[in-house]
Amino acid sequence: QKEVEQDPGPLSVPEGAIVSLNCTYSNSAFQYFMWYRQYSRKGPELLMYTYSSGNKEDGRFTAQVDKSSKYISLFIRDSQPSDSATYLCAMSWGAGGTSYGKLTFGQGTILTVHP
Amino acid sequence: NAGVTQTPKFQVLKTGQSMTLQCAQDMNHNSMYWYRQDPGMGLRLIYYSASEGTTDKGEVPNGYNVSRLNKREFSLRLESAAPSQTSVYFCASNGGTQETQYFGPGTRLLVL
Numbered sequence: 448q449k450e451v452e453q454d455p456g457p458l459s460v461p462e463g464a465i466v467s468l469n470c471t472y473s474n475s476a477f478q479y480f481m482w483y484r485q486y487s488r489k490g491p492e493l494l495m496y497t498y499s500s501g502n503k504e505d506g507r508f509t510a511q512v513d514k515s516s517k518y519i520s521l522f523i524r525d526s527q528p529s530d531s532a533t534y535l536c537a538m539s540w541g542a543g544g545t546s547y548g549k550l551t552f553g554q555g556t557i558l559t560v561h562p
Numbered sequence: 563n564a565g566v567t568q569t570p571k572f573q574v575l576k577t578g579q580s581m582t583l584q585c586a587q588d589m590n591h592n593s594m595y596w597y598r599q600d601p602g603m604g605l606r607l608i609y610y611s612a613s614e615g616t617t618d619k620g621e622v623p624n625g626y627n628v629s630r631l632n633k634r635e636f637s638l639r640l641e642s643a644a645p646s647q648t649s650v651y652f653c654a655s656n657g658g659t660q661e662t663q664y665f666g667p668g669t670r671l672l673v674l
Contacts, residue, residue, distance in 0.1 A: 489667060489668070549595075549607060552604040554603065
């Protein structure tokens with residue numbers, strides 16, 4: 448069993464829809480949770496960063512972390528065709544430099560938002 | 563400020579050939595990483611360097627070597643390429659107290 452599980456999709460939604468992307472994990476030591484967005488043939492770029500449990504909002508994006516359920520989510524409101532990309536969840540257990548910033552990634556979910 | 567740069571962008575090798583993938587960052591980051599990305603597998607860590615002068619194995623180090631040349635540069639070497647090493651390779655760096663990484667644009671490698 449992988450430490451981080453993410454449904455690879457693909458997920459196809461109409462423009463304006465609310466998108467929900469999820470990851471589950473097994474390592475209870477994870478404290479730092481991230482979502483990366485990767486456009487086709489590009490490197491991943493950091494989208495959202497959350498420490499421990501709770502919600503974080505940035506424009507149309509909301510990240511949620513439920514450590515008790517070992518479950519994280521990314522919600523995209525009013526989705527746009529420009530949101531079409533692969534979304535990768537990532538997480539880390541260390542604080543500061545102790546984990547050397549090592550991340551464990553999910554497999555990525557391919558999202559297509561059609562006009 | 564270019565961030566993380568990688569060369570080459572694309573490379574075709576024959577089985578048994580060697581090559582070095584180059585990575586450089588201009589953000590004064592201490593830590594650097596090499597990943598490979600394969601369909602359905604996400605990003606898997608090959609090697610990392612927590613700071614200048616140190617390197618450590620990640621999840622999939624077999625068949626690779628690395629060199630942290632200085633604080634800016636971290637190279638990945640394939641001594642004898644195999645078709646199983648066909649992949650997209652990403653370099654990343656991390657310099658702060660947050661556990662976030664910044665990625666380069668990737669190198670697409672095809673081993674025939």
